[in-house]
Structures are given as C-alpha cells and as structure tokens.
Amino acid sequence: MRRFVAEKARNLVAQAVSYPPSSVFPRRTSSPLRFLSGTSTTPLPSPSSDSMAGSDYSSTPLTLQSINPKVLKCEYAVRGEIVNLAQKIQEELQAKPGSHPFDEIIYCNIGNPQSLGQQPITFFREVLALCDHPSILDKSETQGLFSADSIERAFQILDQIPGRATGAYSHSQGIKGLRDTIASGIEARDGFPANPNDIFLTDGASPAVHMMMQLLISSENDGILCPIPQYPLYSASIALHGGTLVPYYLDEATGWGLEISELKNQLETAKSKGIKVRSLVVINPGNPTGQVLAEANQKEIVDFCKKEGLVLLADEVYQENVYVPDKQFHSFKKVARSMGYGEKDISLVSFQSVSKGFYGECGKRGGYMEVTGFSPEIREQIYKVASVNLCSNISGQILASLVMSPPKVGDESYESFSAEKDAILSSLARRAKTLEDALNSLEGITCNKAEGAMYLFPRIRLPEKAIKAAEAAKTAPDAFYARCLLNATGVVVVPGSGFRQVPGTWHFRCTILPQEDKIPAIVSRLTEFHQRFMDQYRD
C-alpha cells in the first residue's frame, strides 16, 4: 500500500542500529568470504576522537534534548551508519592487513567517481591550475606543460574577473562573465534563450537546494512533493527547514515511471491534511533510480505544476549521464519553453553540478541553479540569501563555466578531450549493463535498467528468516543485508530505506563507478555473498 508519509512519520534508519550477532554467520576463516569480522561486536565509530568517548560532559551546556530537534530529525543515509562502519574497517585494514576477508573497501555508496580512480578531464584541470597561478601564464615553460587552448581559455576567464582577482569574493551570484558563458551553454543545449542574471553559482548543487527549501518552507504545513525513492539530500533539507515531505511513488514495475495520477493523489491527500504543497521535486535522470524521463511525460509534469501553482525544482545534475540510445535528456526549461510557457507561466529552478557528468569533479564543489519565472521581489530574496554566504568558490565557478563550454572542434584539446569524455561515458554504460545483468541473475533480485545517472537500485525480496534476523538485530532488513554485504565483501552500498521505498519492499543503491577492471571481481563477490546469504536465510 502506498500511503502518505509525513516527514516525521517513519524513520526506519533512525532506529538504534546494532550489528548482527556473530552467531548469525559462523566465522569461516578457510573461506575467501567471511560475513562478519571482529568489527561486528564493537560499537559504531563516532566521528569524535576515541579519547573523548565516555568522558563526563555533564557540565557542558548541550544535550540531545536541548539542541534543535530539526537537526535530530534529519537523516543522510549516503554517509550514514554503513559508511561509518566501512571507514572503521578501512582503518583496521590499514593497521592490520589481512584482518578482513578482502583487501580494500569499495565505496559504491556515493556518486564520487574520482575516489574510485576516474581521472579528471585534462583540459579542465589545466585551466584551473593556470587560473590558480596566473603569473606562469606568460612564461615559456608553460607552453610545454599546457595546451594552447587551455592557456587561451585561462586568459579569457581572467579577463572576465574584475582585476583578474581569482582570490576575491565575486558577485553573490557568481562572476558575471562566467554566468554569460553558462547561459550560452544552456542556450546551445536547449535552443532557447538563457539569461546570465538567472544563474546562481553555488558550491555544488546541495547549497542551491537548501537555498530554495529555505525560501519555500515556513513551517511543517509547507509541503514539498518528492519522488520516492529520492536522493536523501531532499528529505534531509526538508527536515532541517522544518517542512513536510509529501511523497509520490515512482512505479518500479514500469521502470520507475512517474505517473501524473500519483502526483494528483498525493497532492490531494496532502491538502486534506492541511498541508500547503509549495513545490515539486523531479530528479531527471533519476537518483537513485536511474530512469530518464520521456519528453511527453515531462510536458505533463510541467502542466501539472502550472495548473497546481507549484515551483518545479528540477534536479538535472545527471544531464550528461545517459547510457541508452533510445533516451535523451531534455531540460525542463526547454520542455516548458517548447510548450510556449515563458517567465510568467511557470516558476522553475534547474540544478546542475560539476560533481556528476563525465567530469565527476565532486571535490571542486561547483554548480549552479538557473532560476526562472520568479517575480523581481522574490528574486531579490533569493539574492539576499545567496549574499549572506558572499559567494561560491571561484575554482568551482570556473569549472562550472568549463563544463558548460568544453573544447570545440578545431581547439587543440578537442580530440583528447573527446576521447577522455567518450571513454568515461562508454565505460559507465558498460559497467551499468554488467552490474544490472549480474543483479538480475541473483535469486530474489530484480533490477531496472540504469538509463542514466550513476546508480542501480535493485529490489531484494528478502526471506522471512532474514527479516526476522534483522528485527532481532534492531535494524531494517535492507540495512541488515547491506551490513552483511560490507562485512563479507568490503563493498559499500546504501540500504533502500535511506532513500525511502514502498513500505514492505527492500532495495539498495549501488553506484556503477568502480573502475571497469574491478567489476568482474565485484560481480563474483556479490554473487557468492548473495548465494550464501540466501542459503542461510531461505525460508
């Protein structure tokens, strides 16, 4: 049954998580796979120092009861308990090699390509380095180290920065010249005009999402329609701002289809509970679900928002990550404009990030939102909130302009750039397919295609015995599975409960990002683990 789930209603992951008792998986050191290690009975690692644990803080002012309850309520599963355990195991592996049945932790919990060995795009890094240290631009040695077009681009960018000061705070929306470049990139992508004054450059997409939530949410009576499953940034941000997440369920049976009837039902249910729904979040390509929306479907969504007076928050950070020939990314702005809707018809925010795409520059914290269809007075409020943090980091700003205006045919870097880009994207497509096939071959697992984005989100039909064991271990069944998987293989995935899911179903999210040469080993470890897990728990 799909039902309305208010922010505070369910919090499966929030329950105290303890590890499965070691008797669940007998220790078999002779086997290449071991389900539980010595770690299993130790407490969860705390981010604070060990030396502090157990100290008496009774004279210091803060207790869990006295801090902001919205902070307590907030959950962020992609860096939650399982990841803490993984970090602890990693430390143990470093301190005592051989202490676990695997050599390394493989972080498939988060879309962090370069942490798994993806190399940065050379042209982008050349330009960034030159902008960081412009005094080498005129030196002869620089010609030998950098491509001609990266040098030229660095000069162009410096000319766009007042006083060439890459170390100065910029305009709160970001450097005007870089916003011009980004607007041109959007125009080239969509075939419709883009206004540089609509661009707000941000430290990755996350602060942009927070900024919009801050604007839209006054109290728990303000609702935000979010897909379920969803990327937990949304549930976390809504919780931190004290609003209500109004879920709409994607239909797993039709490849995570987004049905307007479902949107309408959930909107009505929310209204009947006194919730004023402000906004609709759509993640396209989907995270964690990987589907790419069809243009016709997007048109229905735009009409729904227009009709219901909702701000459309379009998470489009995976716009370059489409892996199937029959699907294509269309920005919601392009779709709205192609329907003849202009500034006055629909309020639309598009989020983009340098962390995703083929570049995967997560550590640079670059991104932007394109804000259209807001009145000047509302725009001023958004600008004010942006200005409180002064500006986003300039390297991230520069990189955001570069991903929207990469080398073109005829540029010295064009061929090597294209080769790097194509190699990454085609490899990602192969990895997605291999992992999808492997998952679908496992007992009780079905997995939709990753048409786009960076994740697979398989459904696991867990035997009753496994669900009982999870209950006994006071954890959600999919968290129990993920923990066992980690302890046995070193592979870190995020339990579906962190993204929310149809109650009674269980999933996990696994990135497609490990380097291609590691995929066969991951597949065989996963397969072996799953068979053993099912042998243990089959009803």
Place this chain on the structure above:
Amino acid sequence: MRRFVAEKARNLVAQAVSYPPSSVFPRRTSSPLRFLSGTSTTPLPSPSSDSMAGSDYSSTPLTLQSINPKVLKCEYAVRGEIVNLAQKIQEELQAKPGSHPFDEIIYCNIGNPQSLGQQPITFFREVLALCDHPSILDKSETQGLFSADSIERAFQILDQIPGRATGAYSHSQGIKGLRDTIASGIEARDGFPANPNDIFLTDGASPAVHMMMQLLISSENDGILCPIPQYPLYSASIALHGGTLVPYYLDEATGWGLEISELKNQLETAKSKGIKVRSLVVINPGNPTGQVLAEANQKEIVDFCKKEGLVLLADEVYQENVYVPDKQFHSFKKVARSMGYGEKDISLVSFQSVSKGFYGECGKRGGYMEVTGFSPEIREQIYKVASVNLCSNISGQILASLVMSPPKVGDESYESFSAEKDAILSSLARRAKTLEDALNSLEGITCNKAEGAMYLFPRIRLPEKAIKAAEAAKTAPDAFYARCLLNATGVVVVPGSGFRQVPGTWHFRCTILPQEDKIPAIVSRLTEFHQRFMDQYRD
C-alpha cells in the same frame, strides 16, 4: 540608553530606501566632487534582469507573503542597498566614462583584499596549482616554474589524499591529513594540544557559523549573545534560523571594551523575557570594531561562559591581523586551557578562514571550525549536518592547511614568503593609522584605533538637519551619509545601522584595504566630501 533589542524589534535598514532628492546637493559639474548623479532618481537595481521588471507574475505561485518570513527578516548590510547602488554606478561608468565625478568605485564595504589589488601569496598559489593538475609534477619544465618546496608540499598533500584524488568528495570533516596539519598548526600557535578530529573544514567560515546556529536554535526562545556592533553574518544567520539575537554593547568610550557586567545584565534581561540564552559570540579581533581583546578580559569571558553554561563561539578569523605592538592575539582555546579548563569544562568553537589574515583568499572559500567540549552524541549531530553537504571544496581545504603551516626557515620559499607577508601586514598597519588619523581630524567624527582586523568604525555626530534630510529620504541617517559619500566619491562604506549600534549614535564601517598608493586620494576625497556635507547640514 542601552536596551534589549530582540531580532524582530528594529530594522532601520529594512525601511524602503529612496535616494536623497537631487535638490539636496545641487549639481556642480565644474567641481571635482559631485554629490548626486543621474542615478539619484532611478530605482534601486534589482539582481534580476531588466527585461523582467514590471512583468506580470501573478500566475506564478510565490509572493512575498507566501515565502518563509525568516528569509524576509534576514538582512545582510555588507552586500545591501549601498552596494547595489555602487554596482549600478560602476556599470554606468563602464558604459559612459565621465558620467560620475570619479573614475572608479572603491569598494571599502567588505574585507575583500584581492578585489582591491592585493596580490596572492605566491607559495600558496603554487601549491594549489600543482594540486589542481598533479600530472605536471614530474615534468622538467615544472622545476623552472615552481619553487622546490611548493613541489615538495604538493607531493606531501597528494599523499595525504586517498587515491591522490583532489576531485573526490572527502570525509565530511575534510581530508584527514590536512586536518592533522591544521591541528599541528594550532598546537604550534597555542602551546596546547589540538585534535584533528575536532576540525571541521568548511567553505569559508560562514557555513560553519550557520551550522552552529542551526544546532543551537530551535525557536525564537533560543537566544545568542552577540556584540553590538556585530558582523551581520550573525544577525542574518540568527534570523534565518529563527532565533533571538541578544545584544551586548561594546563600550566605544574604552576602545570598544567588552564588559562582563554588560554581558550579565543582558543575559538577565533576556532570561526575564523567557529567552534561553544558548551561546556567546565573541569576535576577536573585532569586526567591525577592530579591537584586540586583552588576555585578562578573555579569561573573564571564559569564566562567564563556564558559569552560565554558554557555548562560546569565537570568531577568530582575524587572528593574523594585529597592527599594534602592545596587543597580541590569543585564541580562546589557549586561554581556556591555560586556565586549566579542559574538554569537560567548556564548549568552545573557534572559527578560522583563509579569507582574512595576510593572505586574503576570499574567493577560495576555505576555512575551518575547531569544535571542543561537546559530548560525542552532540558531535555526531554536527558531523551529520556537515555530511548533508558532503564536504567543503578541496582547494579551500588545502589552502586552510597551508595558512596553518606556511613555509619555515630553511625552505626555498621562506624568504620571499616572509617578505610578501610582512609587506602586506605592515602596509595594512600604515593604512589603518593614516585613515584613522584622517577620520579623527574631521568635524564631528571620532574613530577608535584599528588594533586588528581590517576595518575602521568611526562615529559620526550628524547635525539635526542631516538627520531630518535622511528622514525625508526615508533612510537611516548613516545610510544617508554613506549614500551621499558614494555618489560624491565612489567610495563604498557600510552604514553603522547594518551592524547595529547604540540607538541614537551613527557610524560607518570602512575597510583599510585600498592599495596604499590610493589612500592619499581617498583621504582627500573623504575630507572634501565631509566638509561639504557639514557645510550643507551644519545646524
């Protein structure tokens, strides 16, 4: 009369600001100074595009009445109306040179040194560039372009980053090896141990302040003791999180002295109004006030916080900006530890930033907070909030480690580094003194010494006639003065009302950051403007 001023009580700057009518200052094109330009009757520039102004947004969902009222309440004066006007004038100067009685806008509104020509520290930029593009590290040309120790440092830093992946999300607190370096730097500074697990690297200090406010504030019943005058990040962040700013007034007569009796009085007043005071903010060296606290005073403050159970939020971003020989910066952590207070005795957060000091790398958005004296369960909540945004930008993280571990005696860069550092700091000290003396020579102006930080905060005794003119123009008197100053000279300062001040007194904040060769012209323009202003309005 000093009195309790709740967040919502006064909002002088929030009133609709219109420009002084052009009759106030007759246009004298023959004069080198002109008080008002054609700009004076045009509306305030909106950050949104001109093409949108006046459009009908009635069918889009958001109005000022429907958005979060906390956003409406938030003010951020250092990028407020005066700065918007300055940006507009700057555009006019570019489009039509000679359209104003000055050639350029001089932004003295914000501590943004590199925007005014300060050059970055070479060593820092060398290391950043090498970390951005590590593949040049082994090339022979690199030896000719970069110092040996910057190359060595880049290698060291890359070794500290898992997989050398400067493009990967890091640990949510920042890269462990960089936190080790920062902790060592703090130890060297203070002579007391620092724990890398206490460091949270952030995109500048602002997000760290927001994070703590988010933790501490549940409702308007939660109070934060803030100095008045204060840096408006604090009032803005408290407003955005819905808390109450509990003011304590610094004593201008004793060089912006911080009196414990004042803290006690304001705490009691707040308590009597049902406010639970959670925390004390201290900015040292002071912003906008420039005072450097004496160690004895800091000890009293620490004792006050301990006794009253307050979290001490120590804004120490100007720790390297001290200009007088008889004062020295002491971190609050050092002071607390020297009093024998440890982890269990006082909750203390120290904020540091790469934007200030002699480096002034505002655009890099690097910074950290050192969080001590919180229980492990509270620490976990801080970690969780940090993790929702994944991590701060890696270049900023690297730079934060560099400012806490600059080149040392014997390093190839040491001499040039020291020369760059000393030149900047000694020049800043001279600029502070010159501007302070100039201001003190003006009729009705008194200005305390800038012992530290980057600002002067002179008091202006405005004639009744000027106050009346400001009233007629529906603006605060100091905002009226700042606007006239901008229109006449191109110099941008921030009205004291943006920082709050003892009611009935008027100030402005002016940075000491224009390059030294520009100071004489600024002094003579300021002097000439002020004399003419007083001639116009003298009672």
